[in-house]
Amino acid sequence: MMTWSHAFRPPPLRQGELDHLCGLYAIANGVRLLLGMLPTRIGTALLFQELVRLAGSEVDLQAALTHGIEAPDLWRIVKATAGSIARNRGVRIVADRPFPSRSRPSPDTLRREVAAGVRTEGAVYLVGLRGGFDHWTVVRRATPRALFLYDSGPLRRIDVDPEGRAIIDLDPGREYRFEGSHIFRLRLAHRMTSAVSSTPRRRSTTTPTEEAA
Amino acid sequence: MRPMKRPPLKPMVQGDLDSLCGLYSAVNAIRWALGGNPPRLTAEDVFAIVVSRVECVADAGAALTEGIEPPHLFRALTHTLDVLRDHHGIDLIADLPFVGRRKATIEHVRAALAADLRGSGTAYLVVFWGRLDHWSVVRAVTPASFMLFDSAGFYRIPLDHCRLRGEARGDRSRLHVLDRRGIIRLRLREKTMEACASDGGAGAVTDVDVGG
Numbered sequence: 410m411m412t413w414s415h416a417f418r419p420p421p422l423r424q425g426e427l428d429h430l431c432g433l434y435a436i437a438n439g440v441r442l443l444l445g446m447l448p449t450r451i452g453t454a455l456l457f458q459e460l461v462r463l464a465g466s467e468v469d470l471q472a473a474l475t476h477g478i479e480a481p482d483l484w485r486i487v488k489a490t491a492g493s494i495a496r497n498r499g500v501r502i503v504a505d506r507p508f509p510s511r512s513r514p515s516p517d518t519l520r521r522e523v524a525a526g527v528r529t530e531g532a533v534y535l536v537g538l539r540g541g542f543d544h545w546t547v548v549r550r551a552t553p554r555a556l557f558l559y560d561s562g563p564l565r566r567i568d569v570d571p572e573g574r575a576i577i578d579l580d581p582g583r584e585y586r587f588e589g590s591h592i593f594r595l596r597l598a599h600r601m602t603s604a605v606s607s608t609p610r611r612r613s614t615t616t617p618t619e620e621a622a
Numbered sequence: 623m624r625p626m627k628r629p630p631l632k633p634m635v636q637g638d639l640d641s642l643c644g645l646y647s648a649v650n651a652i653r654w655a656l657g658g659n660p661p662r663l664t665a666e667d668v669f670a671i672v673v674s675r676v677e678c679v680a681d682a683g684a685a686l687t688e689g690i691e692p693p694h695l696f697r698a699l700t701h702t703l704d705v706l707r708d709h710h711g712i713d714l715i716a717d718l719p720f721v722g723r724r725k726a727t728i729e730h731v732r733a734a735l736a737a738d739l740r741g742s743g744t745a746y747l748v749v750f751w752g753r754l755d756h757w758s759v760v761r762a763v764t765p766a767s768f769m770l771f772d773s774a775g776f777y778r779i780p781l782d783h784c785r786l787r788g789e790a791r792g793d794r795s796r797l798h799v800l801d802r803r804g805i806i807r808l809r810l811r812e813k814t815m816e817a818c819a820s821d822g823g824a825g826a827v828t829d830v831d832v833g834g
């Protein structure tokens with residue numbers, strides 16, 4: 410009779426390893442990060458339930474679970490989430506795409522955009538990585554050499570090497586590229602207003618292409 | 623007075639918000655019973671089958687945010703096993719050994735699981751209501767604990783913290799309530815076991831039986 414060795418069995422699959430919910434988690438984490446310092450903290454579980462409800466009206470949840478959510482669908486869910494939070498919580502989140510959809514911003518261009526957006530308006534960025542990891546994550550800040558993540562998986566940062574290539578420490582042999590259609594910016598409307606009134610507005614190096622509140 | 627420093631807000635990691643432990647447990651139970659992934663299938667393939675079967679018996683959105691009830695998971699699992707048998711030649715069977723056993727106690731559960739899990743090709747999906755509210759896979763039983771093969775990283779659950787639903791409450795330390803409908807036994811028919819062994823692709827080294 411065939412017998413199995415417990416000692417050599419592969420480890421159990423952990424939640425997150427098989428499902429493709431990184432897009433919804435990226436929205437949840439982006440919104441949490443954005444609202445984290447406000448008194449109107451949204452219960453994250455309720456936020457996730459709302460996200461699943463909104464996602465269910467935009468995409469087939471079974472496909473989302475097993476194949477992930479495409480950028481245009483996730484963008485619609487982001488806009489719907491901003492609308493839902495404005496209606497239900499009275500907090501206006503402005504969501505836009507800072508780069509034209511068909512553009513391919515270099516890692517350094519994205520890094521400069523994030524640095525400026527975070528500094529002036531407290532923006533957070535949802536970014537879809539294309540490469541070894543096909544993954545949605547949140548970029549929370551940028552330094553001259555790296556983008557720092559607020560990630561639902563194991564990623565912590567994306568390094569921008571001296572040649573301007575984006576490298577992830579977990580996947581060092583591969584160069585990652587960015588697409589304008591896969592970069593969403595979230596900002597609080599009232600912080601945008603105060604940033605405009607209190608600091609000279611830096612000329613944007615990017616072209617906002619779509620905005621939703 | 624200095625304001626209290628707020629702890630940094632940590633990101634939610636996948637698994638923190640969703641309630642997919644039942645679906646992951648179904649996949650993990652199949653993998654445990656087979657000793658690895660089914661031949662010629664990846665874990666992603668099995669997960670996709672489970673998800674598609676869940677859609678047949680429950681609302682996917684509710685399963686994602688609120689979890690899955692024992693009868694729904696059992697039905698989704700049996701449908702999944704139908705697919706594995708009909709399309710992939712993997713002959714696993716699922717049953718509910720404690721449904722209808724009103725007088726069973728946690729000691730009966732312990733004894734039955736210990737006996738079944740001593741051999742190979744068997745796994746138990748168990749829901750732990752109460753403190754955990756969580757589906758897991760019991761891979762072995764010691765005199766003191768359920769040993770888990772778990773999607774959230776839990777390793778063991780002390781037996782003296784468990785009771786069966788309807789059993790006398792006992793002391794307050796019994797934090798985990800087992801549901802008779804939520805104790806699902808998954809067994810591999812011997813014929814399939816031999817096929818997995820000859821395929822050599824079940825994903826596990828298969829030479830020693832260390833049992834439970």
